[in-house]
Amino acid sequence: MVSSSPRAQTRSHDVDPKRIKAYSEQLRQRKEAEERIAAQNEFLRNSLRGSHKLQALESNPPNTTSFVNEAYEEDVEEPSQLYSIVDYQEVCAALSRVQKALGSLGESGLAARIAGAASTLCPGLATPLTTRTAVLNAVRHKRPGLSPPQTQRAQDRLKDCIDVLGAHAASGGATSSLAAELVSVLGGLELESLLQAHDSAAALVDPACFARNRKTGNHRGENDKFQPAGSPDDTSDTIKIIKLEKTNEPLGATVRNEGEAVIIGRIVRGGAAEKSGLLHEGDELLEVNGVSMRGKSVHEVCGVLGALAGTLTVVVCARAAPRPPAPHRVLHVRAHFDYDPEDDVYIPCRELGISFQKGDVLHVISREDPNWWQAFREGEEDQTLAGLIPSQAFQHQRESMKLTLAGEVAARDKPRKGGTLLCAKKPPRKKKGKKATSEAGYPLYSTSGADEYEQEEILTYEEVGLYYPRASHKRPIVLIGPPNIGRHELRQRLMEDTARFAAAVPHTSRPRKDHEVPGQDYHFISRTQFEADILNRKFVEHGEYEKAYYGTSLEAIREVVNSGKICVLNLHPQSLKILRGSDLKPYTVFVAPPSLEKLRQKKIRNGEAFKEEELKEIIATARDMELRWGHLFDMIIINNDTQRAYTQLLNEINSLEREPQWVPAHWLKHT
Structure with a gap:
């Protein structure tokens, strides 16, 4: 190379x-054409202000009511007053106010776009705004010791020096080697960039010269040697x-x-x-x-x-001095959506894109581009060439736009009807006298509003980190899945090993029966205390049955973990929100049904009575669960054979105690 x-x-x-x-020559001609167009535009802006008719009107105003149009006032002496000093926090606060205002007006799609823009814009604005504020403050308050610049054309002076030294280097005299070395130093891109920044700042620091040059159309300093723009010596x-x-x-x-x-x-x-x-x-x-x-x-x-x-x-x-690569740490994220670059019309280069599926871990090595990150898939870090993936802000923005354009924002707030998302239908009323129980062994209940759809967030990426197993903390195992799919059997098989697995003791507000042992059958508390604990979000799940509260608390799960055993839970996916927000670090397993035909064969093989509509309901409910909460699942087991599913689950639990796992990054802050 x-x-x-x-x-x-x-x-x-x-x-x-x-x-x-x-x-x-082409570059020189293009630059001359650009400067010619810029000069013409400047002339057009200034021509009306200097016209004879306007001057005559100013000297002999007509006897009519008039006003002063500030657009035609003379240039201000201090151009820095044209700009207001804006603090970084003010920009972020303004974006936040706009987002809230749009949300209150029902424009949730636009509010989401503002949120995406803020997440991308605000972190990168801090340093530029700080620099800009320092320069404007120095000019505005005329800080002592801030002398006016000697020239605004330092780049031209540098080129003049290089020309003179180049002649000495070519002469072959005694100083030719020193001149050649100095030419190589002065010709570096770093020095050229520094002087370019100097000339830009000089235009602000010397207001009088700035205003004078604006009137004359000359942006060079008084003592600057005139050099035609686009001359052959211009090596910008x-x-x-x-x-x-x-x-x-x-x-x-x-x-x-x-x-x-x-x-x-x-x-x-x-x-x-x-x-x-x-x-x-x-x-x-x-x-x-x-x-x-x-x-x-x-x-x-x-x-x-x-x-x-x-x-x-x-x-x-x-065209410009190369920027040094920004020192970004590697960002580890788990994808919450499927992506195929072949289907993306916006990707700059399909050959450089990498595909991934929901749940894959990606290692992002560059976030300099606000729209396209550079990353490797987990297990492919040995590849030399990184791949392009959509950035979090870009993915959030276009998904939000899709929802807005399709009119889905309003529809998502209402229960879905028909189709395959049968989970959204209202559950059938329980027949009077039939006592339903949870797979954990206590009465089944539904919390108020538990069947209502919450406003779904737009899923992009979740930052993750490596969690190393600890003997003192066994991660709870949460089994999720549709009813009648075999979660109860899998849990019972695990619970047979009483030395390793245990269940969380539920709480209730009903009176204790004679044969029940407090802390073993139930934790008995008053109704008032139960309601206070609900408000304090101490229950993973809770509900009411026959005028009594029942629930599984975080503290009950923590007691099992502190005893050195693995807590096994059968929960509804909605319970994951509180559980994942705790310090317990649950491992969620989704028990899914096989295809309709295989599910039918399994029921026949086990001698279970079934209706065709029930089988379809199981598959539809599982599909909806995976669609809504699939990003929270750590593992999916297809339960076509109970023994095979149990072996697969047990092997995964064994690996959790030996191998590190990718978990949400905020979990590691509590470790």
Whole structure:
């Protein structure tokens, strides 16, 4: 991998110097055209203000009622007053107020988009706003010791120095070697970027010069030597010739169009482009192996690059100093949605995208692009080239837009009817006298409003971290699934090992019976205490049956964990919200039915009576549970055979005590 010097005078044996001169001439002409258009626009803005008719009206105003139009006032002496100083917290607070206002007006879709924008925008605004505030405060309050700049054209002075030193270096005199060394130092991109920042700040720090230059149209300082814009000595745009070795893998760079120009949009970690260190975001791609890129579409460029292999000779125009990579820590996330880049029309390059499924762990190594992160899938970290995945903000934004455009936001607040989501139907009323019990052994109940649909959040990613097993903390096992699928049998099989597994003792507000032992059969508390504990969110699940409360508390589960045993629970998915918010770190297993035909065969094999509608109801309920709460499941077991399902569950529990697991990152803060 070879690269020539980054100056415009670069030569290469396989690139015609005439083409380099032609590219330089094209760049100069384009810059002149841009500056010509900018000058014309400035002239049009100033022409009315300096017109004779307007001056005549100012000197001899007509005898009519008039007012002063501030748009035609003279330029303010201090241009910094044109800008208000905005604090970082004010920006975030303003976005929050807009989000709340939209939410109160029922515009939940727009509110979600504002929330997504805030999550992306606010973290990156802190440093730029702090810098901007410091500069404006210094100018506005005329801080002592802040002297006006000597020039606003430090970049031009640098170029003049390089020209003079270049002549000394070429003369071959005694100081030619020193002059050549100094040219290499002054010609660095770092110094060029520094002086560019200096010139930008100088325009603010010297208000008088700023206002004077605005009137005259001259943005150079008084003592600056005049140099025509776009002169051949202007090397702000630098032509480079780069050689890359391309294999069957993609180069690891994406491009975009700006007019007829082909611009490098991003550099992907681990690719040939990133390893070379010579290509940077914002560079213009001029030529590849003699094929001109200007005027080609993104698809045409990708087609040309995809057909090439071996050594590539690339001619680029470096538009700006390369940015050093931001020091981001690796972010570990679990995906809460399925993604296939082949179905994504927005991805910059399908070949660089990686597919994943709900539940996969992704290691994000770059979040510099607000829309596309660079990541590896769990287990594929040994690959050299990273892949593109949609960022959290971008995925949230487009899912929110889909809901808004489809009109689903209002529909989601109402119970769903028909279709396969049968779980949304109101449950049938219990027949009088028939006592229903939970699989944990106490009366079955439903909490007030438990069957109502909550406003579903838009699921994207969840930050995770590695949790290492501890002998002093056995993670509770939660079995989730539709009724009559065999969860009770699996739980009973586990509970046979009393030395290892135990159940949480439920609470109740009913009076104790003579044969019942407090703390063994139930925890007996008063109705008032039970209601207070409900308000304090101490129950994972609770309800009322025959004028008495029943429930499973977090403290009861914690007692089992503290005893060194594994607590096994059969819960409704809605109970996971409180349980996952505690310090217990539950492991959730979804017991799912097989296909309709296999479920029918299982019932026949076990000699169980069934109705066809009941089997369909089981499958539909399981499908709805996975759709609504699938992102909370750590494991899915298809219970086609009870013995096989039990063996699979027991093996997974055994591995939990030996191997680290990815858990929500906020759980580790309580470890």
